[in-house]
Amino acid sequence: MPQKLSVGPFQFSSTGVRVVGKPELEAWKGPVQFAFWCQRAGPWWIGDMVNAGEDRFGEAFSQLGEGGVSTEMLSRYAAVARRVPIQNRLPGLSWSAHAMVARLPVERQRSVLERAEREGWDTTQIRDRVRELLKPAS
Numbered sequence: 001m002p003q004k005l006s007v008g009p010f011q012f013s014s015t016g017v018r019v020v021g022k023p024e025l026e027a028w029k030g031p032v033q034f035a036f037w038c039q040r041a042g043p044w045w046i047g048d049m050v051n052a053g054e055d056r057f058g059e060a061f062s063q064l065g066e067g068g069v070s071t072e073m074l075s076r077y078a079a080v081a082r083r084v085p086i087q088n089r090l091p092g093l094s095w096s097a098h099a100m101v102a103r104l105p106v107e108r109q110r111s112v113l114e115r116a117e118r119e120g121w122d123t124t125q126i127r128d129r130v131r132e133l134l135k136p137a138s
Contacts, residue, residue: 007030007031007034008023008027008030008031009021009023009027010023010031012031012035017031017035040091040094040095043077043080043081043095044077044081044089044095046065046069046074046077046078046081047077047078047079047080047081047082048081048086050062050065050074050077050078050081051078051081051082054078062074076099079102080095080098080099080102083102083103083106084098084099084101084102084106084109085106087110088101088106088109088110088113089113090113090114090117092117093113093116093117094123096123097113097116097121097123097126098113100123100126100127100130101113101126101130103130103134104130104133104134108133112126112129112130112133115129116129
């Protein structure tokens with residue numbers, strides 16, 4: 001039997017959500033927000049757990065993640081989580097936006113992310129700004 005997490009009349013599993021009964025509109029708000037939150041937070045959770053688990057258990061830990069997501073994505077999640085410390089992460093920006101600044105020095109990341117959030121930059125604009133900052137001085 002697949003594992004599930006119940007939030008009121010909503011039963012979340014790895015393959016979908018079952019709605020028990022006929023909940024009123026107001027009952028949907030929390031579970032819908034929860035689903036969006038999980039979608040946005042998932043890459044950070046995975047990356048942070050991979051890094052902490054490998055630091056503690058080494059290569060044996062990496063076997064736990066097999067089959068959940070591609071090895072390439074696991075490596076990307078872990079690399080971005082390692083390079084962008086939790087204090088630099090802004091919940092209003094996507095994981096992809098943070099991945100764009102991961103090559104910057106830690107002390108520059110936050111200012112670029114804050115400006116991106118303030119000015120509504122998309123990932124292309126963030127990438128262009130990062131490239132400008134990484135260009136060698138002429």
